[in-house]
Amino acid sequence: MSTLPASVRLSLWVTAAYAGHLDVDDALEHALPDIDHVSGAADRLRLWQDLGERVLCVALPRPGQLATMPRGNTDLIGAATEAGECVFVPAIGGALVPAVEEFGPEGDTGTQVTWTAYDADPVPAHLLEAMDESEIERALREHLIDATQELDALDAKPWVGSPLRAMADERTAMREWGLPQGLPGRALRIIQLAGTVVAACDLALEHSPAHDVSTDSRRHRVLLDLSGGAEAALAGATTAAAQSLAGMRGRR
Numbered sequence: 001m002s003t004l005p006a007s008v009r010l011s012l013w014v015t016a017a018y019a020g021h022l023d024v025d026d027a028l029e030h031a032l033p034d035i036d037h038v039s040g041a042a043d044r045l046r047l048w049q050d051l052g053e054r055v056l057c058v059a060l061p062r063p064g065q066l067a068t069m070p071r072g073n074t075d076l077i078g079a080a081t082e083a084g085e086c087v088f089v090p091a092i093g094g095a096l097v098p099a100v101e102e103f104g105p106e107g108d109t110g111t112q113v114t115w116t117a118y119d120a121d122p123v124p125a126h127l128l129e130a131m132d133e134s135e136i137e138r139a140l141r142e143h144l145i146d147a148t149q150e151l152d153a154l155d156a157k158p159w160v161g162s163p164l165r166a167m168a169d170e171r172t173a174m175r176e177w178g179l180p181q182g183l184p185g186r187a188l189r190i191i192q193l194a195g196t197v198v199a200a201c202d203l204a205l206e207h208s209p210a211h212d213v214s215t216d217s218r219r220h221r222v223l224l225d226l227s228g229g230a231e232a233a234l235a236g237a238t239t240a241a242a243q244s245l246a247g248m249r250g251r252r
Contacts, residue, residue: 003199006032006098006113007085008191008238009178011058014045014087015242016180018054033178036110037103041096044117053089055246057128057239060085060231068235070095076118084231090123128243131236133186140194140233147226154215154222184244190237194230201227 009031017027024045032038045056059068061081069080070088072095079097080086088095096115104110177192201223243249 004177004179004191004195004234005058005060005085006035006100007058007060007087008195008234010041011056011087011238011242012180012183012245014056015054015245016182017045018049018056019245019247021180021182024049030178030180032113034111035113037112038115039112040115040117044094044096044115048089048092048094051092053091055090055239055242055248056087057090057123057242058085058087058235060235062228062231065228065232068232068239070120070123072118072120076120079116079118086118088120088123090125090128093120093122094118095120125248128239129249131240133184133190133237133240136233136236136240137186137190137193140190140197140230143226143229143233144197147222150222151219154219180245182245183241187237187241187244190233191241194234194237197230198227198234201230 010028013022013027013031014024016022017024022030024042028038028042028045048056057070059070059080061069061077062084063081066077066081069077069086070090070093076086076095076097080095083097083099086095086097095118097118099114099116101112101114102109103112177195179188179191183191205220205223205227240249
């Protein structure tokens, strides 16, 4: 299974479809190959294409961190924040939010994703064009260095004395990125780095070592903050890459 959110993969594959490289149904299959059943997205994605939309952007919101979200009502904000992700079209406005569920009897379960459509305001083109890959990459690498230094100072590095390093390497193996061809090099590098950081943080948060309460609390905060910064970088780089696929910015 890909280490990337479904919305990231959908953004890039559907934008490739809007650019004429494949059709929307094939884009859905390429974006979500590990999902057994997908509903709620195809008709809305085709409608947006028919209305002249050229790019599908992505947001990865979390409580208190909505900078990458389009403006919308509380239903959209609540659903996207709960899911931790959504895709949206900037020119005409509109968003899709996924809900992931398992189905079937124990021992024979499958995964389904149901996409729900919400109204959203259009996003001015200049705001998307202002997403600069070099600045996104610089901020992510600085955030990673700062977090590493804080964990070193705490003597609470996530991998010490545990099999987490091997587990992280397996989870973030680059064989499963599942992205379309033709992405600009810097944006792809940021997507891979940010996706790796998010996956590693998630794993570290799932396996919290036993330190004193103060150390554990600070470690938890550092990892959450790093994960949030990586998610912001992932959303920004994905939207920049989608714009490049759509021919709306030069390759960098």
